[in-house]
Amino acid sequence: MARVQESVAEPPVYSLMQKFGTLVDGEKEQFDAGMEALKAAMVVVVGNADALQGWTAAEVVKILNPVQGVKFLAAVARFQLQARRWGLEKDAERERMEADDAMF
Incomplete structure (x- = not known):
């Protein structure tokens, strides 16, 4: 999760977010690509959290x-x-x- 959060602060994504209202053609594509990468990373994080939750519940029930x-x-x-x-x-x-x- 920390890696995903840090990726938002990376220069390409963060700088594009700062000037979102004035993006030029190439920058908009860069921004969209950065947001898609961030979305994909968040899907992985949520999937891992779900797996951990299921594993934890199963281990507790065993006890x-x-x-x-x-x-x-x-x-x-x-x-x-x-x-x-x-x-x-x-x-x-x-x-x-x-x-x-x-x-x-």
């Missing part, structure tokens, strides 16, 4: 007795559902704010 394992997995499921609900609410709130801003 627990069956009843504890079921309770743990139920708690993980509740957490994921609540996090998703919260994210959807925040997305809807942001969309409402953007719609309100567009009206004025």
